[in-house]
Amino acid sequence: MAHYVVLGARLFDFTNDKAQRFHGIKVTYIDMAENTPSARGYQPMTINGDAEMFPEFSQGAGLYDLDFRMRPDRQGKPVLTLHSAKLVHPMDLSSDWVLEVKDAV
Secondary structure, three states, X not given: OEEEEEEEEEEEEEEOOOOOEEEEEEEEEEOOXXXXXXXXXXXXXXXXEOHHHHHHHOOOOEEEXXXXXXXXXXXXXXXXXXXXXXXXXXXXXXXXXXXXXXXXX
């Protein structure tokens, strides 16, 4: 597994127009910063996983070991999914980063 900064996790549970139920977790995280002609800094990404993983994110934001797997979609194209997560270090983004920015301004 590799370390990623998780910004947040949210449960979802809905039924579409075809009466298909979708139930799981959506995790927003960041990886390494980009420095390309068209992008700078950290680009947030989201990934879905099983709803049973939600308790792993009880601390909310933090540094996590995330393990990913691929599965085929209906057309056989690979879809990346979250397989497991383990908290390495909790983070309080409001105090860890925001206050530092306020002090710098």
